[in-house]
Amino acid sequence: MENLIIESTENTPRIDFNPDTGNLWLIGESFPDMAHEFFKPVIQWFQAYIASTRGPIIVKFKFSYFNTSTSKYIINILSLAEGGAAAGRAIEVEWHYPANDENIKQNGLELADGFHIHFTTIAY
Amino acid sequence: MANDLLEFYNNMEVARILFAFKGTISQNMLTQLSFVLKQQAQEEPQINTLFGIFIELTQNVRHYSAEQSLDEKGNPFGIGVITVSEENNVYSISSGNAVKPDIAMRLAKNCEDLNALDKSALNRLYKQRLLDEPPEGSKGAGVGLIEIARRSDFPLKYHLREYKEGMKFFIINAQVKKVADSNS
Numbered sequence A: 001m002e003n004l005i006i007e008s009t010e011n012t013p014r015i016d017f018n019p020d021t022g023n024l025w026l027i028g029e030s031f032p033d034m035a036h037e038f039f040k041p042v043i044q045w046f047q048a049y050i051a052s053t054r055g056p057i058i059v060k061f062k063f064s065y066f067n068t069s070t071s072k073y074i075i076n077i078l079s080l081a082e083g084g085a086a087a088g089r090a091i092e093v094e095w096h097y098p099a100n101d102e103n104i105k106q107n108g109l110e111l112a113d114g115f116h117i118h119f120t121t122i123a124y
Numbered sequence B: 001m002a003n004d005l006l007e008f009y010n011n012m013e014v015a016r017i018l019f020a021f022k023g024t025i026s027q028n029m030l031t032q033l034s035f036v037l038k039q040q041a042q043e044e045p046q047i048n049t050l051f052g053i054f055i056e057l058t059q060n061v062r063h064y065s066a067e068q069s070l071d072e073k074g075n076p077f078g079i080g081v082i083t084v085s086e087e088n089n090v091y092s093i094s095s096g097n098a099v100k101p102d103i104a105m106r107l108a109k110n111c112e113d114l115n116a117l118d119k120s121a122l123n124r125l126y127k128q129r130l131l132d133e134p135p136e137g138s139k140g141a142g143v144g145l146i147e148i149a150r151r152s153d154f155p156l157k158y159h160l161r162e163y164k165e166g167m168k169f170f171i172i173n174a175q176v177k178k179v180a181d182s183n184s
Helices: A035-052 A068-086 A102-112 B002-014 B027-040 B047-064 B101-115 B119-132 B141-151
Strands: A004-006 A014-017 A023-030 A057-066 A091-097 A118-123 B017-024 B068-070 B076-087 B090-099 B157-162 B168-177
Touching: A004 A035, A014 A035, A023 A035, A035 A068, A057 A068, A057 A102, A057 B047, A068 A091, A068 A102, A068 B119, A068 B141, A091 A102, A102 A118, A102 B047, A102 B119, B002 B017, B017 B027, B017 B068, B027 B047, B027 B076, B047 B076, B047 B090, B047 B141, B047 B168, B090 B101, B101 B141, B101 B157, B101 B168, B119 B141, B141 B168
Parallel strands: A023 A057, A057 A091, A091 A118
Antiparallel strands: A004 A014, A014 A023, B017 B076, B068 B076, B076 B090, B090 B168, B157 B168
């Protein structure tokens, strides 16, 4: 599969999905106007990657801010990760948060709560 | 208007308006406004909370105002007003826009229902709504209001005013304490 690279804008995060290492980064601020238009290719790539490859995957969220419509796609990604893990794939999710922002850490824990996935929070 | 500008200025001063915008909320304008707000409040420890409420309120006006204009790409988008002001120890964020009467009644009920819930119930409802609603096709308004309620330090305030052409003017106000409560 090809790398998925989407450069950041003022209201969308940088997407850096590397099929060779399995490191899938989402970095920055996320409040897209039409969230489904922005995240559709991201979700499709992730689905295809889980379906067509076998190596370990680490999804790395590193948001400094995200809005509610972005939250839905975070849930979507966590749900796909859970499905992959249930099928035996090695999938981890890292939630990188600003060391001075406990809210973002808590938001991540809330979103991941209830999903059967390997989820860790990491301060930066 | 030029004559009245001092009065307008003084009113804003009295109301301690830090930030005000009235007009079409195009995507470009939303991005620019959020940039300005961040510049003005960058020293504020609660900036992320303030910013989060601001974005949700502004996106509500953009997507749901009954008064519309065309944005820079020729798409219809909402007209409204959004303000951030200081009141003693809180920041107060308000939005106002035209809505049809039935929508106004539903929004008012939504606010009342959310105000009846405590923080942990709001957090559970937020998560449940994210799980229930398929992302496709939804602009996220219902969850947006829950997000505003759970980030606010006080109950949501709303006001319904008569507006032109049988419409209502719906105002929502959310408040954030200036310094984070160490117990929260």
